[in-house]
Each structure stands twice: as C-alpha cells, then as structure tokens.
Amino acid sequence: MVYQRIPHEDLAKSALAKLTDVASAALGSTIIEVTDEFFAAATNMINPAPPIHAPGKFVSTGAWMDGWETKRHNPTYDWAIIKLGFAGSIRGFDVDTSYFTGNQAPAASVEAAFAPDGNLKDAKWVEILPKVDLPPSCHNVFVLDKETEVYTHLRVNNIPDGGIARFRAYGTVHAIFPEDKSTVLDLAFVGNGGHTVFCTNEHYTPSSNLLLPGRGQNMGDGWETKRSRIPGYSDHTVIKLGAKGHLLKAVLDTTHYKGNYPNKITLEATSTEQEVPEESAAWTSLIEPSSVGAHGLYYFDLPSTDKAFTHARFTIYPDGGAKRLRLYGIREGGKLPQLPIANPQFEKFDDEVNGNAN
Structure with a gap:
C-alpha cells in the first residue's frame, strides 16, 4: 500500500x-x-x-x-x-x-x-x-x-x-442495510453511513459527535461551539445521509447541556450528487426556527415526506451545544409508513429534568 x-x-x-x-x-x-x-x-x-x-x-x-x-x-x-x-x-x-x-x-x-x-x-x-x-x-x-x-x-x-x-x-x-427499503432507520446515524461534511464552528467538540451511538456520558461528546457576541449569529453543520431517503422525524438530544443549549434550531434538507452541497443548492425547510431547552429530548414530525434527500443542514441560533441528532426515515424506493411515526425510545438518565425527556 x-x-x-x-x-x-x-x-x-x-x-x-x-x-x-x-x-x-x-x-x-x-x-x-x-x-x-x-x-x-x-x-x-x-x-x-x-x-x-x-x-x-x-x-x-x-x-x-x-x-x-x-x-x-x-x-x-x-x-x-x-x-x-x-x-x-x-x-x-x-x-x-x-x-x-x-x-x-x-x-x-x-x-x-x-x-x-x-x-x-x-x-x-x-x-x-x-x-x-x-x-x-x-x-x-x-x-x-x-x-x-x-x-x-x-x-x-x-x-x-x-x-x-x-x-x-x-x-x-459501510452500512449493512435491511433488504426492505421501507424499514425506518436513522439515516444520519454514523452506523448507517451518515457523516458530517461541513461545519462552521467546532471550537469545543466536533459536530460528528451528533451522529454517534447512544446518548453519551457527558457534555464532552456532543457538538459545542464557542460563544458568539454578534447579533443574528448562527452556526450550522451539514450531514450527508447514509442513504438518500425520505425524512419523517427528527429528534434532538440536549442531554448534559443545561446552560449552553441553543436558543433556537432549524433543519433543512437538499438532494445533490456532491459530497458537500454546492452554494447554489436548494434547501427545503423541515423545521422552522424552534425553541429547545436544557437536558432533554425534542421530537419533530417533518413535512415534505414525499421528497427524497441526500443531505441535511442543522443550524443552531446563536450558538451552544447539543448531544445527538437523529433523522428517522426510509430509503428512496421504500413505501412510506403511516404518519406520524411513533417517537423512538431512548435510554434514560436519572437526572432528566424537563417534560420533553423520554
């Protein structure tokens, strides 16, 4: 070699x-x-x-x-x-x-x-x-x-x-997918081939941590940016999905981020043959600016389920950190399930504090 x-x-x-x-x-x-x-x-x-x-x-x-x-x-x-x-x-x-x-x-x-x-x-x-x-x-x-x-x-x-x-x-x-393309999967998960291809800021920890297995042990294995003092500021990361597919539900986990979670988030998606979407890429809004909170799980049913995407762009306003981002969907060519799909279950932490924790 x-x-x-x-x-x-x-x-x-x-x-x-x-x-x-x-x-x-x-x-x-x-x-x-x-x-x-x-x-x-x-x-x-x-x-x-x-x-x-x-x-x-x-x-x-x-x-x-x-x-x-x-x-x-x-x-x-x-x-x-x-x-x-x-x-x-x-x-x-x-x-x-x-x-x-x-x-x-x-x-x-x-x-x-x-x-x-x-x-x-x-x-x-x-x-x-x-x-x-x-x-x-x-x-x-x-x-x-x-x-x-x-x-x-x-x-x-x-x-x-x-x-x-x-x-x-x-x-x-290299993911090993089920034969049935209608199987609902986390298409952003690293084990299914999802990976980050661009990020504006990774001052404390990399955005690739968002795609790791489990819910982590502490704040050190999520994505956290430096603080911004610029009005209207935001940071984002672009995720290439493990397979082109229809996105049905997003779950944001802010566990262990108790004073440094984002004020708001958005999620967009696009389809492109490029590893990193070109500047002219057309992005479809899947989550409009939404507030999230400390140390919990936040579920979002996604629109535009008829469209198949290759990449997702997750934006935080103005800065902060998150532990995991899950993007559940089916691969292109599969049959859409009855919507909305049920909220997935996750392991619990003893000190989860807000009503969105599951």
Missing part, C-alpha cells in the same frame, strides 16, 4: 479531515485480543479523548501511562486486534505516541481482515500500512493513496514493543 506521511497540523486540510475514526471506542470498537499490556491496557489506544500526561503518577507496574504499553525486550513484536464497531474502508491513520518519550513503540504496521461473523481463525490478513517509524511523543499521520477495501478488524503491530498513546483509523463506515 502506498502512503504519505504528513505533518499533524495538515490533517485538518487533508483527505482525512472529514472521515470517521472507525477504530474509535465511541463507535463501539473494542480490543478483542492482545499479546501483552503489562504497563497499560490496549483499550486506551482507541479512547476518543486525547491522551493525558500525568508525570509522577505511579501504579503497581510502574509509571502510569495513558496508552497501550507492553513489556520490554520482545524478541518478535506485540500486536492488538481491534474489532471495528462498524465495517469500514480505511484511508489513513494517526499513530500517536504522545508522552511516550523513550518508551514508545519504535515502529508499527497495520493489517486488516474482513470477518463479519467474527471468526478470525481462517481470516485473511492484509497489510494496509507497512512498517513505519514512530518518533517519541508526537502524532504520526499517514494518508493512503486510495481507500482500502471494507474490513471488520484491524491488527496494530507494535514493533517490537513499547507504547502507543492513541490509534486513529480514518475511513468510511
């Missing part, structure tokens, strides 16, 4: 910028097998949060490190297998050795396998990133010349031993 190493500061303008970290624990990815994790667990490597530096902190095995760290003097090499939360193709990596200053893995490589049934015994492993050098305490970003085939598992090779703080695998989720 041909690749290019790029500076970390160029990641935001690279081909990886708006791709999904398919290896992230936030998507349900897990470590299912590892050769050694004596000093620090391999699961740290797929933590979506940045690594933490804690000099002077020690545990029974030695210095506490926020990453995956194996014992010294491996005569071959260590490895860890990641089961991806959703099958995906890969375009690049960040093998981060932050805070590993002399105990980092000197090199790494990555292999991949497609085993949707979970049986790796007879799986064929394909090298998708050859052996690369890893300097101490830095991001190491690699862009492949083309996207790989679709895989369900990745094997990170730690050569020969040492520490990797974080491992990111940037790519595209």
Whole structure:
C-alpha cells in the first residue's frame, strides 16, 4: 500500500479531515485480543479523548501511562486486534505516541481482515500500512493513496514493543442495510453511513459527535461551539445521509447541556450528487426556527415526506451545544409508513429534568 506521511497540523486540510475514526471506542470498537499490556491496557489506544500526561503518577507496574504499553525486550513484536464497531474502508491513520518519550513503540504496521461473523481463525490478513517509524511523543499521520477495501478488524503491530498513546483509523463506515427499503432507520446515524461534511464552528467538540451511538456520558461528546457576541449569529453543520431517503422525524438530544443549549434550531434538507452541497443548492425547510431547552429530548414530525434527500443542514441560533441528532426515515424506493411515526425510545438518565425527556 502506498502512503504519505504528513505533518499533524495538515490533517485538518487533508483527505482525512472529514472521515470517521472507525477504530474509535465511541463507535463501539473494542480490543478483542492482545499479546501483552503489562504497563497499560490496549483499550486506551482507541479512547476518543486525547491522551493525558500525568508525570509522577505511579501504579503497581510502574509509571502510569495513558496508552497501550507492553513489556520490554520482545524478541518478535506485540500486536492488538481491534474489532471495528462498524465495517469500514480505511484511508489513513494517526499513530500517536504522545508522552511516550523513550518508551514508545519504535515502529508499527497495520493489517486488516474482513470477518463479519467474527471468526478470525481462517481470516485473511492484509497489510494496509507497512512498517513505519514512530518518533517519541508526537502524532504520526499517514494518508493512503486510495481507500482500502471494507474490513471488520484491524491488527496494530507494535514493533517490537513499547507504547502507543492513541490509534486513529480514518475511513468510511459501510452500512449493512435491511433488504426492505421501507424499514425506518436513522439515516444520519454514523452506523448507517451518515457523516458530517461541513461545519462552521467546532471550537469545543466536533459536530460528528451528533451522529454517534447512544446518548453519551457527558457534555464532552456532543457538538459545542464557542460563544458568539454578534447579533443574528448562527452556526450550522451539514450531514450527508447514509442513504438518500425520505425524512419523517427528527429528534434532538440536549442531554448534559443545561446552560449552553441553543436558543433556537432549524433543519433543512437538499438532494445533490456532491459530497458537500454546492452554494447554489436548494434547501427545503423541515423545521422552522424552534425553541429547545436544557437536558432533554425534542421530537419533530417533518413535512415534505414525499421528497427524497441526500443531505441535511442543522443550524443552531446563536450558538451552544447539543448531544445527538437523529433523522428517522426510509430509503428512496421504500413505501412510506403511516404518519406520524411513533417517537423512538431512548435510554434514560436519572437526572432528566424537563417534560420533553423520554
């Protein structure tokens, strides 16, 4: 596989910028097998949060490190297998050795396998990133010349031993849809292939968090913008749906946003062949300016159900944050259900406070 190493500061303008970290624990990815994790667990490597530096902190095995760290003097090499939360193709990596200053893995490589049934015994492993050098305490970003085939598992090779703080695998989720196109799905959900393609502001946290599984654990895994002091200001994010379809119901979750939720929101949709809708795109209004509140769930039955859309634009006024945005509908070619569809059920939080919580 041909690749290019790029500076970390160029990641935001690279081909990886708006791709999904398919290896992230936030998507349900897990470590299912590892050769050694004596000093620090391999699961740290797929933590979506940045690594933490804690000099002077020690545990029974030695210095506490926020990453995956194996014992010294491996005569071959260590490895860890990641089961991806959703099958995906890969375009690049960040093998981060932050805070590993002399105990980092000197090199790494990555292999991949497609085993949707979970049986790796007879799986064929394909090298998708050859052996690369890893300097101490830095991001190491690699862009492949083309996207790989679709895989369900990745094997990170730690050569020969040492520490990797974080491992990111940037790519595209490949959804496995029901055969029946009339099945109601969250078409914005990352597991169904939804992803953000544009956002005006991601000062605190990225808008891609809106599409993650579950309802999150705290305010850190939603979308939050900086404060605006400009009259009439707004921020928005554009979501490419996992499949072109008819949007029937939207659910906005503001859980944990108790003093920084948006004052109002709108939702629009369009249909285009472009990854990012062109400036001349015609947008259909699905939610007119509507007030939302703190720490709850807000349901909206959507008009224009006869139209099929490829993208949605979610706007907040003037700024603030939200945890999740769900856009339920059916894929183009399916039969519309009886409307309005029932409100979906979500896991509850003990301290939900407003009447819109479900």
